[in-house]
Amino acid sequence: MGKWSAIFLSIILAVCLSVVGLSSSSFAKDKEIAYLSLADYTGPIAGLNVPADMGLEDYIKEINSKGGVDGVKIRFIGIDTRYDVARGVSAYKRYRRTPKLLVVNSIGTPIGKAIARLIERDKRLQIVPGDGEFQAHIGRNFIWGPAYQDAFAAMMDWVMDDWKAKGKSGAPIVGFISWDSAFGREPLRGGKEYAESLGIKFLPPEFFPPGTLKHDVYLTRLEKAGANYIYAGGVEPTPTNVIRDAHALGLTKKIQFLNGYWGATLLGIGVHAKALEGTAIVSFFERGEDALKNKLVTDLWKKHRGSMDKFNEVYGMGVSWGMTCEAGLKTALKAVGYEKLKADDMYRAYQKLGGLDKHGIQGPCAYSQTSRRGSLEVKIYRVKDGKIVPITGWRKAPDGVSLHKF
Amino acid sequence: MTGFLQQAITGLMIGSLYALVAASIVLVYKATHVVSLAHGQLVAFGALFFWLFLGGLGLPFWMGLIPAFFLTALIGLLIERLTLRPLIGQPLIAAFLMTFAIFIALEGVFVLYLKGQTRALPTFLPEGNLDISGLSIPINQLISFFVAILLFAAVSLIFKYTKLGLGMRATAEDHRLAQSTGITVRNIFSYIWILSAVVAAIAGIATANVMDIYYMLPYIGINGLIVAICGGLDSLLGALVVGLLLGVVENVGAAYLDPIVGGGVKDVVGYVVLLLVLLIKPYGLFGLVRIERI
Numbered sequence: 001m002g003k004w005s006a007i008f009l010s011i012i013l014a015v016c017l018s019v020v021g022l023s024s025s026s027f028a029k030d031k032e033i034a035y036l037s038l039a040d041y042t043g044p045i046a047g048l049n050v051p052a053d054m055g056l057e058d059y060i061k062e063i064n065s066k067g068g069v070d071g072v073k074i075r076f077i078g079i080d081t082r083y084d085v086a087r088g089v090s091a092y093k094r095y096r097r098t099p100k101l102l103v104v105n106s107i108g109t110p111i112g113k114a115i116a117r118l119i120e121r122d123k124r125l126q127i128v129p130g131d132g133e134f135q136a137h138i139g140r141n142f143i144w145g146p147a148y149q150d151a152f153a154a155m156m157d158w159v160m161d162d163w164k165a166k167g168k169s170g171a172p173i174v175g176f177i178s179w180d181s182a183f184g185r186e187p188l189r190g191g192k193e194y195a196e197s198l199g200i201k202f203l204p205p206e207f208f209p210p211g212t213l214k215h216d217v218y219l220t221r222l223e224k225a226g227a228n229y230i231y232a233g234g235v236e237p238t239p240t241n242v243i244r245d246a247h248a249l250g251l252t253k254k255i256q257f258l259n260g261y262w263g264a265t266l267l268g269i270g271v272h273a274k275a276l277e278g279t280a281i282v283s284f285f286e287r288g289e290d291a292l293k294n295k296l297v298t299d300l301w302k303k304h305r306g307s308m309d310k311f312n313e314v315y316g317m318g319v320s321w322g323m324t325c326e327a328g329l330k331t332a333l334k335a336v337g338y339e340k341l342k343a344d345d346m347y348r349a350y351q352k353l354g355g356l357d358k359h360g361i362q363g364p365c366a367y368s369q370t371s372r373r374g375s376l377e378v379k380i381y382r383v384k385d386g387k388i389v390p391i392t393g394w395r396k397a398p399d400g401v402s403l404h405k406f
Numbered sequence: 407m408t409g410f411l412q413q414a415i416t417g418l419m420i421g422s423l424y425a426l427v428a429a430s431i432v433l434v435y436k437a438t439h440v441v442s443l444a445h446g447q448l449v450a451f452g453a454l455f456f457w458l459f460l461g462g463l464g465l466p467f468w469m470g471l472i473p474a475f476f477l478t479a480l481i482g483l484l485i486e487r488l489t490l491r492p493l494i495g496q497p498l499i500a501a502f503l504m505t506f507a508i509f510i511a512l513e514g515v516f517v518l519y520l521k522g523q524t525r526a527l528p529t530f531l532p533e534g535n536l537d538i539s540g541l542s543i544p545i546n547q548l549i550s551f552f553v554a555i556l557l558f559a560a561v562s563l564i565f566k567y568t569k570l571g572l573g574m575r576a577t578a579e580d581h582r583l584a585q586s587t588g589i590t591v592r593n594i595f596s597y598i599w600i601l602s603a604v605v606a607a608i609a610g611i612a613t614a615n616v617m618d619i620y621y622m623l624p625y626i627g628i629n630g631l632i633v634a635i636c637g638g639l640d641s642l643l644g645a646l647v648v649g650l651l652l653g654v655v656e657n658v659g660a661a662y663l664d665p666i667v668g669g670g671v672k673d674v675v676g677y678v679v680l681l682l683v684l685l686i687k688p689y690g691l692f693g694l695v696r697i698e699r700i
Contacts, residue, residue: 046522
């Protein structure tokens with residue numbers, strides 16, 4: 001090695017050591033916990049997950065800028081799993097030894113179910129989408145809102161109200177179309193039983209592969225079977241695409257279309273407003289005009305994201321995740337303090353969050369020792385003149401989970 | 407009967423899109439013997455460019471179409487020049503894997519740009535349905551169908567009656583022989599990638615008109631590949647016939663078999679057809695059977 005090479009390498013080494021030294025000393029100063037998001041930023045549900053994690057991240061930034069929760073800052077770690085179970089599990093295994101990793105947010109039900117056992121072993125908690133199993137078998141998995149079957153049951157209540165309001169006699173006929181996956185079928189596990197208990201005639205459900213080019217074949221079958229209402233499941237943009245095809249077939253004029261809580265958002269409306277006109281949406285978080293009126297959410301968006309042009313109401317749901325984490329951390333710190341704080345303490349704290357107010361973004365938190373539901377309330381919205389407007393107030397979703405044997 | 411015909415017609419409309427994607431794959435194979443997996447992305451980028459000019463910049467139809475073709479053709483040309491040309495003389499599997507790598511790389515760009523959102527093409531074809539004795543046919547899809555048929559005819563005529571087509575056919579037959587007759591084989595490779603990219607762009611625009619532009623759009627390339635293989639990788643006629651057939655089989659199969667087997671027919675029917683065709687006719691239904699003298 002030449003003299004100049006040795007000097008150059010020594011300088012590089014010195015710089016590296018000083019950087020390591022500086023960063024370790026700054027780590028030593030900050031009290032910090034970690035929040036791991038096993039997200040989908042580029043896959044099938046990225047349209048929802050990207051804005052949701054934006055909301056979460058912005059809310060965390062706000063907390064940290066004010067000195068954290070009782071002096072403890074939150075470090076957000078977002079990993080793009082592309083809705084892939086293997087990537088999700090691998091990412092969890094990679095990050096599970098992160099110091100003070102207290103919350104894991106699994107964006108997809110399959111990932112949530114896959115890592116549930118690891119979460120149990122690590123005595124941690126994870127927050128998950130609305131699969132009824134997480135409520136039926138109480139564990140360390142906390143649902144973001146009501147379960148899918150609860151929301152579906154609430155929609156069936158509205159169908160009955162709507163049917164009566166239209167002056168129709170007898171029972172309405174309801175069709176169901178969704179992704180051919182466990183997630184796509186989940187609303188029916190308990191939801192179907194609930195619908196039938198109301199006297200609704202339920203047609204054989206239609207399932208199709210995600211990414212299907214046209215949904216005509218399924219829609220025409222439901223139409224021929226006499227559907228008065230069709231519930232289009234799946235995650236955006238799928239429900240919008242289904243209704244787009246229905247509109248092209250002229251079905252939206254004679255059949256009332258319904259969406260679950262991953263259905264049409266402001267951005268979907270922007271793409272196919274005409275087709276979606278009249279669609280009813282059941283949601284556990286504020287949508288459309290409601291979300292645009294929520295000052296906390298819109299101020300946060302404007303501060304961190306600028307123009308409201310690309311605002312998506314799912315952002316608010318992310319903010320509510322942040323609120324839950326903040327409240328859980330506060331409770332856990334009060335119980336054990338920072339030094340002794342472990343993931344298990346956060347799990348215990350989350351079970352005490354019942355009644356937590358989320359600034360109107362969604363109903364009060366319903367977590368308890370026996371409840372894993374993030375909230376019990378839903379609102380029904382309708383697409384009207386290209387806007388998503390509420391047509392009911394917050395109403396309690398029926399317990400669909402208990403109607404199914406898991 | 408009306409129900410069956412309705413499903414068959416819808417299938418034909420979808421099948422014409424598969425056929426177009428398959429045609430772009432067949433074009434490349436005909437001249438270079440490379441089976442391209444990258445064409446799914448050319449389809450997606452063609453549609454995306456068209457959306458950018460039409461929806462993003464608000465240009466009129468033709469002003470959006472021409473630069474979209476140009477940019478997609480440019481990507482096709484760059485793929486050929488930068489990644490496939492250095493592989494000339496190497497085993498064909500290397501080129502095949504290279505196209506797979508290109509698919510993955512371009513997918514990264516595509517999904518990063520979309521950020522999970524959907525882009526819908528502005529209305530550029532007449533809307534509404536044509537009702538013929540109880541059968542309903544969307545007018546915009548009917549136009550796409552006829553455009554596909556015309557495009558097939560045009561490409562076939564180019565192959566048969568132009569000097570460029572003759573060069574392409576000669577190159578497909580034997581690279582060295584073609585070179586010895588004065589054909590610049592490397593240029594032919596470039597031309598064929600440009601032509602196939604433009605066909606892919608047309609396929610992309612027609613497909614996006616039906617399903618919008620979102621992360622699943624490039625995966626229509628898989629259906630295109632199934633059609634190309636079943637039809638015979640070197641047969642444009644095969645791509646057209648099998649494309650239309652697959653669309654009909656998928657749709658009619660889903661309509662009549664789903665209630666019996668509990669759904670999911672659309673998911674598997676393409677692969678079942680592929681399996682059967684390969685078992686019976688390994689070179690595809692219209693493919694040239696190659697006989698080697700030993």
